[in-house]
Amino acid sequence: MSSRSQTPDRAPTTTPAGRRPRGVRTLTPRDRIVAAVLLGVPLLLDLAFVWLPAAGTTLLSFTRWNGVGSLHADPCRPDVPAVLNNGCLYGIQNYHQASTISPEFWPAVRHNLIWLAVFVLVATPLGMLFAVLIDRGIRGSRMYQSILFLPVMLSLALVGIIWEFVYSQNFGLINTVIGRNGDGDAIDWLGNPHLNLWAVLTEATWRQAGYVMVLYLAGLKAVDPTLREAAMIDGASAWQAFRRVIFPVMRPINIVIMVVTVIESLRAFDLVYITNKGINGLELLSVLVTSNIVGETQRVGFGSALGVVLLAISLVPISIFLHQTFRREESP
Incomplete structure (x- = not known):
């Protein structure tokens, strides 16, 4: 007597007509209203406060x-x-x-490009270094993280006031330490057009490095720890593991940091305006835009043209960087 194995029938792959597959939820009218509000309100705010002013400018x-x-x-x-x-x-x-x-336009463009170069070549690597050291769990890492992040919590106006006490020609910290406080040899850090740009850039870097550090810390915490362990097992040093394994994985964070760095460097305004209102060696495009639109001359058309130039300068490096990055991701 031959036996015949019985196999259970498979579940049908298609659903009967008029019925939706399991797991697919239909949107109720209330869900549609909530989705429309959650998407529509930010879109309207973005149009009202970003795109319409940009088009008007x-x-x-x-x-x-x-x-x-x-x-x-x-x-x-x-x-x-x-x-x-x-x-x-x-x-x-x-x-x-x-x-x-305009005698101030090209010096302002040059100063903005210098500001961008310092942020990219100094502030960003410095913030990355702080993030890597803190991520390794050194003793007192939480205290160092709080100290380095403290300038980010302060307003730029307050940062400028703090550094005025450091740079002051008569009673500043630096002139006191080097023994040139209050005499004829005192260095005017903020009044000398050959020094004030670099002095203000030091203030901006002090704040920007802490901001970049927090962003990189968030990226390092999201990296799978098994990647680092596998690199160490293969004999890679800590630097090789970071450069060849960890850093490429943090590409989304790198994109965010690059965009933020370009924006922060080109919209710099507070520190230079507090120092000397953006004149005498501290000309920036953002200061020229403000002085022409709301200043004494009120050349709104000319100031708007400067604002469009500033927007174009900010969009060019961001667009090139994003295009190159996403093209590398799409390439096999």
Whole structure:
């Protein structure tokens, strides 16, 4: 008598008509309303406070508008009263004046590029070094982390005031330590146009390094510890394990840090404005934008053109970096 093995029938792979597969939840009207609110409110705020002002600034950069109700605009047509020409189309003349006539434009661009280079080459590696040392669990790591992160918690205005006591020509800490306090040989760190940019960059680096440290600490905590252990078993040193295994894994964090670094370096304003209002060796594009839009001259069109230039300068390195990074990820 032959026996025949019985195998259970497989579950049908298709669902009956009119029925949804298990595990798929249908959205109720209430769910749709909640989703619309959660997506729509941030989108509206982003449009209202970011994209619409950016578009308005771009349009104003092609005008001679000098402010609401201003009667001192340069007329586009001599036969028309100035108040009617206030806001008239001016083409690219604002950009032409910025690049050829304004004596402060190119020094401001150069200082912004120096600021960016210092953040990329000094502040970011320094913050990474702090994060790696603290992540290794050295004694007192929590105390060091709090001390290094403290400048980030302070406002930039307060940071500038603190460093004024360090750099002060008459009673500053540095001049006191080097024995040049209050005499004719005292160094004017913030008044000398050959020194003040580097002095303010030291303040900014002191704060930026702590910010980068926290971001890298978050990235290091998210790395799978078995990767480091496997590298050590293969005979890699601590530096080789970090450079060849850990650092490539933190690519998303590197993208965030690079974008944040570019933005922070190009929007620098508070420290230089507190020091000497962005003049005498501390010209920056952000300060020029503010001084032209809300300053005494109120050249809103010209200041808007400078703002568009600043936006373009910030978008170029970010776009190139993101394009190169995502292209490497997509390549096999």
